[in-house]
Each structure stands twice: as C-alpha cells, then as structure tokens.
Amino acid sequence: FKMISLIILLTAVFSGVYFYYFRSSTYWQRRGVVNVPPKSMVFGSSKDLMQKEYPRVLVYRDWGIEYGKMYGIKEGVQNTLVTSDLNMVHEIFVKQFDYFHSRKRVVLGPDLEKDVRVNLFQSRGGRWKRLRTLSAPSFSVSSLKKIRPVVEDSVINMVKVMEERHAGGDTFNIHQFYCEYTM
Numbered sequence: 001f002k003m004i005s006l007i008i009l010l011t012a013v014f015s016g017v018y019f020y021y022f023r024s025s026t027y028w029q030r031r032g033v034v035n036v037p038p039k040s041m042v043f044g045s046s047k048d049l050m051q052k053e054y055p056r057v058l059v060y061r062d063w064g065i066e067y068g069k070m071y072g073i074k075e076g077v078q079n080t081l082v083t084s085d086l087n088m089v090h091e092i093f094v095k096q097f098d099y100f101h102s103r104k105r106v107v108l109g110p111d112l113e114k115d116v117r118v119n120l121f122q123s124r125g126g127r128w129k130r131l132r133t134l135s136a137p138s139f140s141v142s143s144l145k146k147i148r149p150v151v152e153d154s155v156i157n158m159v160k161v162m163e164e165r166h167a168g169g170d171t172f173n174i175h176q177f178y179c180e181y182t183m
Contacts, residue, residue, distance in 0.1 A: 027079045028072025036063055036073045044074030154181060 021041055028035040038044040049056045060082060063071060069085040083089065092100045111118075120131040137143060158181050165172050 024077065024079070025074060027074075028081070031072075033081065034067045034071040036067060036071055038074040042076070044076055044078075046075045049075070 025038055025044075026035070036045050039047055048059050051059070063073070063082070064084050070081065070083040070088065073080050073082060114127070118127070120128065120135055123131055158177055162172075162174070162177055
C-alpha cells in the first residue's frame with residue numbers, strides 16, 4: 001500500500017511540475033505575443049543571455065530581427081516582455097510612467113524597498129516614488145540648462161587632455177578619461 005501511495009504521490013508531483021512548466025512556457029502565446037522558445041525547463045532563455053562570447057544586447061537584437069518588435073521570453077521562471085517599438089516605449093516611459101516605475105527584481109539583490117544603499121535606478125514602489133520626487137527638480141529643463149556650460153567645459157578639457165596625451169603618437173586607454181568625465 002505504501003509503494004502505491006508513493007508512486008501516486010510522485011506521479012502527481014511530476015504531473016504538477018510538468019503542467020506548471022507547460023502553462024508557464026505558453027504564457028505569451030496565450031496572450032497573442034510571439035514567444036522565444038525556451039531552451040531549458042529551468043533556465044528558459046537565460047542561457048542565451050548569459051553567454052560571455054556573445055553579449056546580451058546582440059542576442060536581443062537577433063531576437064528582434066527574428067521575432068519582431070515585441071516578443072516574450074522566459075528568464076528562469078519569470079516571463080518578460082521585450083519591446084523595441086518606439087511608440088510603446090514612449091507610452092510606457094512618458095505617458096504611463098506612474099504605472100511602470102519599477103524594474104524587474106534581481107533574485108539575489110538587496111531589498112529594493114528598504115536597503116539604504118539602493119539608488120533611484122534600482123529602487124521600487126514607495127521608495128522609488130520618494131527618490132523620484134526628490135530628484136525630479138534636478139532634471140528639469142531649467143536645471144539642465146544651468147549645468148550645460150559646466151558639462152561643455154568638462155568636454156573641452158577632456159578633449160584637450162586626450163590631445164596632449166596623443167601628441168607624442170602614443171596609444172592610451174580612453175576608458176579612464178570617460179570614467180572621470182562621467183563622474
């Protein structure tokens with residue numbers, strides 16, 4: 001009797017896992033969105049996105065060519081909608097901004113609503129709204145116009161320093177200059 005119960009239990013568990021995977025893998029198809037077929041039951045399309053020799057941005061570009069401007073992918077157990085339709089991006093980032101304020105969660109990351117080290121670009125929910133409200137005046141058109149001369153001077157100085165460095169015909173690593181410029 002115990003053996004039959006164990007077999008029934010294992011069959012039920014495996015059937016449940018299979019059904020969950022099947023439902024999850026057809027999530028975008030059921031909504032009428034083109035779906036990148038997941039390569040793995042566990043990782044979905046994540047393996048394609050984690051290749052060191054082929055950057056993630058090129059994978060997205062290739063999928064955009066193959067599947068169109070909007071398609072769904074599976075990153076582990078998370079379903080993600082990818083779009084390169086500029087009208088939709090404008091709608092989300094500008095017109096409907098209040099509804100799409102969060103980025104996707106990082107599984108092993110800090111608590112995005114409570115950790116004091118989380119900045120505006122990583123935060124979510126109420127913390128994001130508070131940080132956004134505090135920083136919004138800094139990015140107004142008038143504030144950006146005020147700092148324009150400072151930015152232009154920085155660019156001119158950076159170009160001068162790079163020209164001096166290159167005057168001898170020596171090669172140098174430009175990355176350091178850009179890092180200092182963006183600070």
